[in-house]
Amino acid sequence: DTGVSQDPRHKITKRGQNVTFRCDPISEHNRLYWYRQTLGQGPEFLTYFQNEAQLEKSRLLSDRFSAERPKGSFSTLEIQRTEQGDSAMYLCASSRERTQYFGPGTRLLVL
Amino acid sequence: GEDVEQSLFLSVREGDSSVINCTYTDSSSTYLYWYKQEPGAGLQLLTYIFSNMDMKQDQRLTVLLNKKDKHLSLRIADTQTGDSAIYFCAEPTTGNQFYFGTGTSLTVIP
Numbered sequence: 001d002t003g004v005s006q007d008p009r010h011k012i013t014k015r016g017q018n019v020t021f022r023c024d025p026i027s028e029h030n031r032l033y034w035y036r037q038t039l040g041q042g043p044e045f046l047t048y049f050q051n052e053a054q055l056e057k058s059r060l061l062s063d064r065f066s067a068e069r070p071k072g073s074f075s076t077l078e079i080q081r082t083e084q085g086d087s088a089m090y091l092c093a094s095s096r097e098r099t100q101y102f103g104p105g106t107r108l109l110v111l
Numbered sequence: 112g113e114d115v116e117q118s119l120f121l122s123v124r125e126g127d128s129s130v131i132n133c134t135y136t137d138s139s140s141t142y143l144y145w146y147k148q149e150p151g152a153g154l155q156l157l158t159y160i161f162s163n164m165d166m167k168q169d170q171r172l173t174v175l176l177n178k179k180d181k182h183l184s185l186r187i188a189d190t191q192t193g194d195s196a197i198y199f200c201a202e203p204t205t206g207n208q209f210y211f212g213t214g215t216s217l218t219v220i221p
Binding site: 004006031033040041042043044045048050055056058091093098099100101102103104105107 | 115141142144146151152153154155156159199201203206207208209210211212213214
């Protein structure tokens with residue numbers, strides 16, 4: 001049973017650079033979610049896909065953030081012109097119905 | 112349902128029971144969830160309870176739900192050092208996202 005995978009697991013970048021993260025959901029799951037988690041906090045919702053359609057976006061998702069799920073399978077999250085405040089753990093989850101299963105996360109550090 | 116509250120820290124001795132508490136706000140939630148997060152890792156689904164249940168037991172885990180008070184608890188029997196982690200309760204919204212509490216950091220003392 002393959003769980004949710006994310007790549008890379010860690011990313012260090014300089015302020016102003018663009019970064020892209022990938023999430024591969026559990027294969028039969030049509031729903032995919034991105035969350036952001038900062039130190040000492042619970043995950044905060046960023047966006048939700050059902051198949052290839054992006055159906056919900058949080059107001060946390062500024063114009064510098066874009067997410068895609070072009071074929072309804074894997075998803076990418078891109079952050080343009082990174083800022084130090086973007087440093088966080090980015091978590092991906094997938095589900096068939098309500099129950100969400102999380103990947104290991106990508107930890108981003110912006111210097 | 113944006114305010115899911117948990118106490119921040121809990122310490123117990125190995126072998127004792129741990130009780131982690133959570134209050135939520137959205138009475139229409141159909142399921143409520145408990146997740147475990149170990150350092151540097153993602154969230155692991157522990158258990159969930161359907162809103163028409165008062166209690167669910169799963170091996171060492173017991174979930175209690177008080178819908179009147181909007182209170183959810185997770186009891187871990189015979190707590191082990193491997194149970195040391197952060198525990199999050201999560202409440203689905205009427206949309207598709209989950210609201211998470213700030214997490215309770217459980218420390219198990221050998």
